Amino acid sequence: MGRAPCCEKVGMKKGRWTAEEDQILSDYIRSNGEGSWRALPKNAGLKRCGKSCRLRWINYLRSDLKRGNITPEEEELIVKLHSTLGNRWSTIASNLPGRTDNEIKNYWNSHLSRKLHNFIRKSTVMNVVENAPLPPSLPPQKRRPGRTSRSSMKPKSILNPRNQKTPNSLEANKNDVVLPISTKKNAQEGALNVLSSYSVSGAEETGLGPCSYGDVRYCNPSINGDDGVFCNNDDIYNTNSFLSDEPNAVHVFSSKSNNAEDSDKKRGFSAGRENMDTMADDFIDWDFVCREGQSLWDVKEGPPESVLSSWLLDGEKFESDDFGEPLDLDEENAMVAWLLS
DNA sequence: AACGCAAGCAACCGCGGGAAA
DNA sequence: TTTTCCCGCGGTTGCTTGCGT
Numbered sequence: 001m002g003r004a005p006c007c008e009k010v011g012m013k014k015g016r017w018t019a020e021e022d023q024i025l026s027d028y029i030r031s032n033g034e035g036s037w038r039a040l041p042k043n044a045g046l047k048r049c050g051k052s053c054r055l056r057w058i059n060y061l062r063s064d065l066k067r068g069n070i071t072p073e074e075e076e077l078i079v080k081l082h083s084t085l086g087n088r089w090s091t092i093a094s095n096l097p098g099r100t101d102n103e104i105k106n107y108w109n110s111h112l113s114r115k116l117h118n119f120i121r122k123s124t125v126m127n128v129v130e131n132a133p134l135p136p137s138l139p140p141q142k143r144r145p146g147r148t149s150r151s152s153m154k155p156k157s158i159l160n161p162r163n164q165k166t167p168n169s170l171e172a173n174k175n176d177v178v179l180p181i182s183t184k185k186n187a188q189e190g191a192l193n194v195l196s197s198y199s200v201s202g203a204e205e206t207g208l209g210p211c212s213y214g215d216v217r218y219c220n221p222s223i224n225g226d227d228g229v230f231c232n233n234d235d236i237y238n239t240n241s242f243l244s245d246e247p248n249a250v251h252v253f254s255s256k257s258n259n260a261e262d263s264d265k266k267r268g269f270s271a272g273r274e275n276m277d278t279m280a281d282d283f284i285d286w287d288f289v290c291r292e293g294q295s296l297w298d299v300k301e302g303p304p305e306s307v308l309s310s311w312l313l314d315g316e317k318f319e320s321d322d323f324g325e326p327l328d329l330d331e332e333n334a335m336v337a338w339l340l341s
Numbered sequence: 342a343a344c345g346c347a348a349g350c351a352a353c354c355g356c357g358g359g360a361a362a
Numbered sequence: 363t364t365t366t367c368c369c370g371c372g373g374t375t376g377c378t379t380g381c382g383t
Contacts, residue, residue: 014353016377038368054369055352090371105372106350345383353375362366 013047017056021046025053026061059100066098070107078104079112 017025028044034057036043037050046053059065070078074096081092089101089108096104 016351036368049353051354051369052352058370059351087372101371102351109373110349343383345381347379347381349377349379351375351377354373355371356373357371358369360366360368362364 011047012049012052014049014052017048017060021048022056022061025057029057029061055102059102064098065100070099070103070111074099075107075112078108082108 013021024044024046025040025048028040032043037054040046040050040053041048044053048056077096078092081095085091087105089105093099093101093104
């Protein structure tokens with residue numbers, strides 16, 4: 001038996017709240033207090049779902065909310081807490097007075113996840129030099145300010161033949177670089193392993209190779225045994241070539257496209273961002289990145305492990321796979337207190 | 342100046358936990 | 363013990379705004 005709806009859906013208004021609705025809700029809660037959200041709309045005379053009223057009050061109308069940008073101090077605290085708590089936004093928010101879980105979640109998904117994205121790229125690229133020289137000069141990143149778009153985080157469709165080149169048709173890019181490869185976590189059976197890349201923008205798109213996230217499982221493992229190919233540029237899935245003939249090595253590719261959006265639209269691709277995260281967990285040698293990486297906010301000083309791990313671990317995965325059982329409330333509070341100390 | 346695209350944020354949705362009946 | 367209901371959380375979506383071309 002399915003759950004009963006939280007409220008009568010018919011006749012309920014959705015979408016943006018008007019100033020008038022805000023006023024009604026605020027007035028009602030100030031005189032009657034919070035709670036009884038299910039009954040609130042009817043009592044207050046609002047044509048809104050109770051959940052919607054609650055959300056509006058908590059995230060916007062409460063008088064104790066702090067407005068304005070997240071400060072660097074708050075950001076650091078968010079990162080620290082996230083490293084311990086994972087995606088438990090409400091718990092994190094409870095340690096940031098005036099901030100809501102929704103606000104922090106949005107901030108993480110926009111600002112901080114992009115930092116993570118760039119950080120991974122930077123940290124892995126920096127290690128390339130251990131095995132092979134980087135190209136003499138990489139074109140500077142050119143992108144609009146702001147976060148990485150959702151669409152640009154999508155893998156290229158593996159279903160569209162346009163996206164699939166046969167290995168034979170591929171040629172190594174002269175800018176390709178060989179990386180050490182992780183054998184800790186293998187991709188799906190029959191797939192190639194990990195890697196990373198730097199991005200090159202401003203060049204034309206010439207086609208998509210088999211080494212983007214979406215395509216990696218179609219790479220032919222016989223090409224070079226355990227080696228793998230994986231590309232991660234600013235628009236993470238773009239790549240156009242691969243070739244490797246060295247054991248325990250992978251190629252880092254230059255990209256010839258900086259606009260995955262158009263390609264995705266043309267192919268009708270759709271995928272959630274978490275898919276990328278999950279796949280990244282499968283493919284990336286986190287130990288390697290953690291060990292060698294540098295701080296996102298201060299490249300001169302290595303970050304505390306607790307902080308660094310936050311950037312690199314998906315909250316869910318970190319709870320279930322890497323850090324044992326979730327903390328109970330007391331342990332969690334103790335951990336938070338320790339972090340805040 | 343107009344258009345298109347991407348970022349940011351507000352809001353919605355589904356689910357799980359806990360309390361009450 | 364089971365069922366129902368409410369609340370809260372986290373993930374996701376879609377609208378608005380602003381920037382770049």
